[in-house]
Amino acid sequence: MATQTKEADFRTCPVTTLQVHRPAELLITANAVTAVVFLTVGGILALLLALTRWQAVHLLPADWFYTFLTAHGITMLVFWIVFFEVAGLYFGSSVLLNGRLVAPKVGWVAFGLMLAGALLAELMIFTGQADVMFTAYVPLKAHPLFYLGIILFAVGALVAVYLFFASVVVAKHERRHTGSLPLVTFGLVVAAIIAAFTLISGAITFIPAFFWSVGLLETYDPAAYRLLFWAFGHSAQQINLAAMVAIWYALATLTVGATPINEKLSRMAFLLYILFINLGSIHHLMVDPGLSVVYKITNTSYIMYLAVLGSMIHAYSIPAAVEVAQRAKGYSKGLFQWLWRAPWGEPGFSALVVSMVLFGFLGGVSGVIQGMMQLNMMIHNTIRVVGHFHATVVGGTTVAFMGLTYYIIPLIMRRDIISKGLARIQPYVYGSGLFLLIVGMMLSGDMGVPRRSWDIYATGGAFTTQFPAFTDVTLAMLGIGAIVAVIGGAMFVYLAVFSLLFGKDLRK
Amino acid sequence: MAQGEKTKRKIHAPGTLVLVFVFLAWFIALYVLQWSLLARGWPIR
Amino acid sequence: MSLAAPERIWWKPLGWDEKLWVWVSLVFCVILLSGMIVWHVAGLQTAPSETYSVSVERFTQLTDDFIEEYKVGEENGLPVVRPPAGGDAYVQASTWQWSPILELQKGQTYRIHLSSKDLQHGFSLQPVNYNLQVLPDYDYVMTLTPADVGEFTILCNEYCGLGHHLMVGKLIVTE
Numbered sequence: 085m086a087t088q089t090k091e092a093d094f095r096t097c098p099v100t101t102l103q104v105h106r107p108a109e110l111l112i113t114a115n116a117v118t119a120v121v122f123l124t125v126g127g128i129l130a131l132l133l134a135l136t137r138w139q140a141v142h143l144l145p146a147d148w149f150y151t152f153l154t155a156h157g158i159t160m161l162v163f164w165i166v167f168f169e170v171a172g173l174y175f176g177s178s179v180l181l182n183g184r185l186v187a188p189k190v191g192w193v194a195f196g197l198m199l200a201g202a203l204l205a206e207l208m209i210f211t212g213q214a215d216v217m218f219t220a221y222v223p224l225k226a227h228p229l230f231y232l233g234i235i236l237f238a239v240g241a242l243v244a245v246y247l248f249f250a251s252v253v254v255a256k257h258e259r260r261h262t263g264s265l266p267l268v269t270f271g272l273v274v275a276a277i278i279a280a281f282t283l284i285s286g287a288i289t290f291i292p293a294f295f296w297s298v299g300l301l302e303t304y305d306p307a308a309y310r311l312l313f314w315a316f317g318h319s320a321q322q323i324n325l326a327a328m329v330a331i332w333y334a335l336a337t338l339t340v341g342a343t344p345i346n347e348k349l350s351r352m353a354f355l356l357y358i359l360f361i362n363l364g365s366i367h368h369l370m371v372d373p374g375l376s377v378v379y380k381i382t383n384t385s386y387i388m389y390l391a392v393l394g395s396m397i398h399a400y401s402i403p404a405a406v407e408v409a410q411r412a413k414g415y416s417k418g419l420f421q422w423l424w425r426a427p428w429g430e431p432g433f434s435a436l437v438v439s440m441v442l443f444g445f446l447g448g449v450s451g452v453i454q455g456m457m458q459l460n461m462m463i464h465n466t467i468r469v470v471g472h473f474h475a476t477v478v479g480g481t482t483v484a485f486m487g488l489t490y491y492i493i494p495l496i497m498r499r500d501i502i503s504k505g506l507a508r509i510q511p512y513v514y515g516s517g518l519f520l521l522i523v524g525m526m527l528s529g530d531m532g533v534p535r536r537s538w539d540i541y542a543t544g545g546a547f548t549t550q551f552p553a554f555t556d557v558t559l560a561m562l563g564i565g566a567i568v569a570v571i572g573g574a575m576f577v578y579l580a581v582f583s584l585l586f587g588k589d590l591r592k
Numbered sequence: 593m594a595q596g597e598k599t600k601r602k603i604h605a606p607g608t609l610v611l612v613f614v615f616l617a618w619f620i621a622l623y624v625l626q627w628s629l630l631a632r633g634w635p636i637r
Numbered sequence: 638m639s640l641a642a643p644e645r646i647w648w649k650p651l652g653w654d655e656k657l658w659v660w661v662s663l664v665f666c667v668i669l670l671s672g673m674i675v676w677h678v679a680g681l682q683t684a685p686s687e688t689y690s691v692s693v694e695r696f697t698q699l700t701d702d703f704i705e706e707y708k709v710g711e712e713n714g715l716p717v718v719r720p721p722a723g724g725d726a727y728v729q730a731s732t733w734q735w736s737p738i739l740e741l742q743k744g745q746t747y748r749i750h751l752s753s754k755d756l757q758h759g760f761s762l763q764p765v766n767y768n769l770q771v772l773p774d775y776d777y778v779m780t781l782t783p784a785d786v787g788e789f790t791i792l793c794n795e796y797c798g799l800g801h802h803l804m805v806g807k808l809i810v811t812e
């Protein structure tokens with residue numbers, strides 16, 4: 085491990101004048117490219133699943149559907165998101181701080197562990213030995229190597245988080261960065277703190293599951309598993325939230341030069357996340373046996389919806405920053421000239437808006453509502469839940485990550501985006517497809533349509549079921565929305581991969 | 593003092609203030625709708 | 638600039654529009670919390686929390702005894718059982734059925750015990766749209782008062798293996 089910073093390891097970014105640490109650059113690229121590969125796999129599966137849930141099409145056979153559903157959930161929610169987040173953490177702790185990644189070798193070890201774990205889990209899933217969904221609720225059992233894969237991945241991610249913290253500390257220690265952390269890095273620190281909690285919970289959940297699957301542990305209490313699992317599973321979503329909000333601030337700065345109107349306010353909002361947000365993980369257990377009402381209400385409400393308060397603050401603070409920056413440029417007529425004259429053709433900006441709108445209006449609102457103890461009775465395990473988290477983690481997080489990628493490629497990977505025209509429309513295509521998909525899922529769920537079901541009519545079961553005729557329409561929305569969203573997703577993958585391989589080399 | 597008074601009074605982002613209240617109205621509308629749907633359900637405890 | 642260090646002193650007072658929004662949000666948060674509490678105390682519909690620990694053998698026994706005592710018929714191989722009004726009823730989930738079929742009386746209140754013989758299952762009463770998690774080793778008691786007459790389906794909405802989508806039961810409500 086090098087203790088001295090070697091200046092030869094750095095290059096100066098000609099656009100931002102930031103000092104870019106080359107070993108960090110390589111790791112950022114490796115993690116981001118791996119993420120996009122998983123996004124591609126998950127996207128193909130998404131289309132097949134959606135065309136099966138659209139019962140008028142009903143594409144896949146039942147066993148494939150459940151296998152692919154497990155694969156889609158894990159590939160997207162864990163592998164795509166976390167690989168990208170690791171890239172983001174390295175970016176925030178080295179490039180943004182003019183610093184170095186303290187131990188690139190450790191970064192490669194983390195990368196190796198994560199990749200090995202991911203491939204092992206995928207192998208078990210695709211060979212049909214782990215049809216347990218990403219939740220893997222005991223006593224439904226998967227092959228031991230499936231649990232081992234997840235554990236390896238979590239350990240790798242934990243190492244990456246450690247590397248992030250070490251790099252932040254060293255950057256300050258070596259005085260490569262002076263003063264308070266940039267807000268974006270601050271947000272990433274919050275994400276990483278939540279990540280440490282999350283990954284440790286993951287280990288506590290899956291290590292016993294591994295022992296149980298090989299027969300060394302006789303029983304694994306299902307309610308205890310659910311409590312532990314969601315300390316991992318939902319906290320992981322809070323990492324995504326914190327990282328996404330950090331990226332929102334980054335995009336606002338990159339696209340219109342926005343400066344947070346009040347750093348104190350924004351930082352306090354992030355602090356509320358650290359203090360309260362993980363309590364909310366319990367909203368998965370609102371209609372579970374074994375928990376008291378007081379426990380349920382206290383936790384699902386984050387004591388007093390204080391984490392929601394944090395999000396409400398960001399919902400104000402980010403558009404306000406954009407507004408102030410735009411007004412300073414002279415777009416100050418009336419209430420909304422700043423908005424009409426915003427750079428709507430800039431994919432980073434449109435991704436920011438699409439992400440905020442889908443996350444806030446659909447994902448956040450539905451999430452708070454369905455997390456309420458009583459209301460959850462009407463929603464638990466219906467496809468409305470799936471609609472909710474496609475609004476948050478796809479409409480919100482994934483779209484924000486895509487928006488940032490349009491800047492990482494030229495700034496870090498030093499390649500020009502190959503088709504600016506395609507990039508200009510991509511966030512809109514993806515976003516509108518998602519809108520249809522999400523609304524279709526939510527409305528179907530409100531009419532009782534279950535999630536994770538190959539055939540909602542139970543053809544061949546003891547009884548058949550009936551749903552309101554309107555579900556034909558909402559399930560068609562789901563299917564059509566998925567087709568459009570997958571086209572938008574494919575546009576992104578094409579832009580990212582082809583820009584990287586064939587884009588104009590900006591180093592020259 | 594006068595300076596501080598001024599920054600306190602200033603509206604930084606009037607357009608945004610309108611937008612967030614639209615958001616709040618949407619939030620409240622869905623919240624009320626969902627409870628009213630539950631209120632029509634069978635008594636359960 | 639959110640990508641670089643902020644100016645040295647960033648602990649500054651909020652503008653009044655920021656203050657307004659924070660206060661409005663905070664009040665809203667309090668309302669959200671109170672809603673749950675008030676409804677739990679005064680509302681008619683709240684999430685069940687009564688739970689007992691029970692072994693699979695014991696719950697199977699309880700269900701079998703219950704079926705034997707109050708059985709009134711059979712449908713598609715499943716017993717139809719009419720528990721006494723105001724009494725206890727048992728429904729056991731197993732891959733891939735809900736047994737027995739309950740026949741309840743409208744307006745009467747029943748304590749319905751839910752548990753699983755094997756995996757986790759999802760109790761989903763349609764079209765009433767009430768959904769509860771059903772676990773092995775836990776006896777989850779829902780105190781329910783049917784308010785409509787008719788036949789209702791109970792489907793499973795927790796993945797429980799290849800036959801998951803076939804797992805459908807029934808609940809009958811009479812006048």
Ligand code: HEM
Binds near residue numbers: 565
């Ligand atoms: C074009 C984009 C996408 C489409 C059309 C899509 C579609 C779907 C569909 C149809 C399901 C099955 C719902 C069910 O039967 O219960 C599903 C499940 C899921 N999706 Fe997506 N999805 C997309 C992207 C993503 C992304 C980017 C993520 C994560 C970041 C994600 C995470 C999940 C998860 C976690 C599940 C639940 C799996 C389970 O129930 O175990 N999806 N998606």
Ligand SMILES: [Cu+2]
Binds near residue numbers: 730731732733759797
């Ligand atoms: Cu089941």
Ligand SMILES: [Cu+2]
Binds near residue numbers: 759796
């Ligand atoms: Cu099931």
